[in-house]
Amino acid sequence: MSSPAEPAFRFSLEHTDRGTQARVGSWHTPHGAVATPAFMPVGTIGSVKGLAPDQLLQAGVQMVLANTYHLALRPGADIVAELGGLHRFTGWKGPMLTDSGGFQVFSLARLTRLDDEQVVFRSHIDGSLFELSPEKAVRIQEQLGADCIMCLDECPGHDVPEERLFEAVDRTTRWAIRCRDAQARHDQALFGIVQGGTNRRLRERSAEALRSLEFPGYAVGGLSVGEDAAEMYQTLDWTVPLLPPDRPRYLMGVGRPIDLIEAVLRGVDLFDCVLPTRNGRNGMGFTHGGIIRLRNQVHQRDERPLDEKCACPVCRQFSRAYVRHLFLANEMLGPVLLSWHNLAYYQQLLSDLREAIREDRAAEFRSVQLAGWGASL
């Protein structure tokens, strides 16, 4: 293992849009470079649902996220480590990121105790008791072996009182220090996570504290948790400028195509979200012309591809009528194909956006996309 972290990771900013904060860069990791802004599909338990790694590559995916919480419960981080780490275990050879598990502990598990030392919770699978501390979150992520790992953060709900939010921000900072100190592997980039809800003062407090800790990259957490889009964009307006410009900025758990564009225009470089795959499994397709619902009768005899402007493997081979038929017959291939296309759509959107930024037309790109989508974002 090399030390310190920086040599294995290099973030090169290549161009910043003339009219917005949007920027293109290249982020080098031990498993390859990522052209930013980039979108990571979510492979919760080490599989982007229904899709093999080759299919992800064909969709243009550069980097994949996996959930520490789920993997720690099943099969267990020790088993993944024994089997050679996430890359070898899942067959995905490119860059990977794991979250800290914090978000799921606070949203999915049954929380038993939370104090400065650690959080104690019960598994949503079988109710068994687990403990997660900053040190343990780092240790687990070192066993999993992704390229980029996250500090454990406290993720309070959207509507908690300001005092609770304040407490969570400061605890997140204290935990970030402990995560940094606990890091033993230096071939992984450990990101700090800015919290603070939609409160400007708290976002500033969080960003300032974490910035002094000199992480190689920064995430914005605690958004897309129930606030409306305007509040999210407003919070980004306040928060992103406080993050060091020479490090990647990752907006966690976001989002819709319009959210990606709005956030990129505010200087965000990295995203993850279940939306393209989850909605794909439910019959909703993303296209240049807006959202389509494949179960609708209107597609029964529709020979067109899902998206006439898309050149993905799904759009090259299959009609809307066929994908609709698969959904109506509850065939597994329906969710597979629609997830696959949706991921390709997201990747193409960001690829086009990167090109627009290079040509200083990011704001125009947003307008053109919005016009294409019409009422459906």
Place this chain on the structure above:
Amino acid sequence: MSSPAEPAFRFSLEHTDRGTQARVGSWHTPHGAVATPAFMPVGTIGSVKGLAPDQLLQAGVQMVLANTYHLALRPGADIVAELGGLHRFTGWKGPMLTDSGGFQVFSLARLTRLDDEQVVFRSHIDGSLFELSPEKAVRIQEQLGADCIMCLDECPGHDVPEERLFEAVDRTTRWAIRCRDAQARHDQALFGIVQGGTNRRLRERSAEALRSLEFPGYAVGGLSVGEDAAEMYQTLDWTVPLLPPDRPRYLMGVGRPIDLIEAVLRGVDLFDCVLPTRNGRNGMGFTHGGIIRLRNQVHQRDERPLDEKCACPVCRQFSRAYVRHLFLANEMLGPVLLSWHNLAYYQQLLSDLREAIREDRAAEFRSVQLAGWGASL
């Protein structure tokens, strides 16, 4: 459309094993040649569950079967025709075969009336009433547009009295004549189906009558419906020699790897079965060492591929431990990967068997495979 059927189809027998009835051949169809003996995966409603056409090709699949009954109910043969036929609809460019729908009408649907004219039944999906006659079975299959289509046959259960079996054999012959007369497209090969259960006299009666009708190929139906393996092999011993040696012979709905070998050694050229995909979805893998059950604890830390002698895309990329993890977590990719491997295993088995036949060692091949499988067939 060319006429008559023969020019579009050519079955070239290339070699017959010295010690058995096993033979290798090449069957030319409008959508390409099939090296026989061959195994067709089942794409019931126009999709081999979970797998895209490219994945089938990578598994070595040459020809795919689709079920007329299911497609006629949903989306409807007229819609498939309007969308350009099965090849265009499903994206599978190679040879295809449709069954007549008879088997499902007699096993899956609720039968309402059966007489010489037609069979009336209720859909298993929504109870709606359908009629199927020999003419209609051909018409539907012409709309679907597979390369190879089947005469409507009557498929009585395994344990019916001999008089019922007799009646079914003669009705199947009368229906075969009507199917032949109804055929309007001549770019499809229409196969006759020999019935007669495990009754030697009835099999002879059926084969003789159908043989005089000069079909371009013959199927053996009514097996693998509950009789034991020895009875099935015995019935093949009686039946296959009665089929014209210069036409392909198709054993419908069979079966286990050992059944394929035993039937090939008796002169069968073509198979279909849901076993590799259905069992794959349920966590059962076929390997050179016999059957493995992926949910078993024993695979928890097993870094080996599903089958150490297999070079399929699944075995090249994933461990048993990973596939087991996917099954335990109910991840869609588990059934996808195991179905994919199982199909590759079947294709490789038949490819190896073809090579063994060419080298006059078919019986030895059977012994070697049996020894490898051990107790689990």
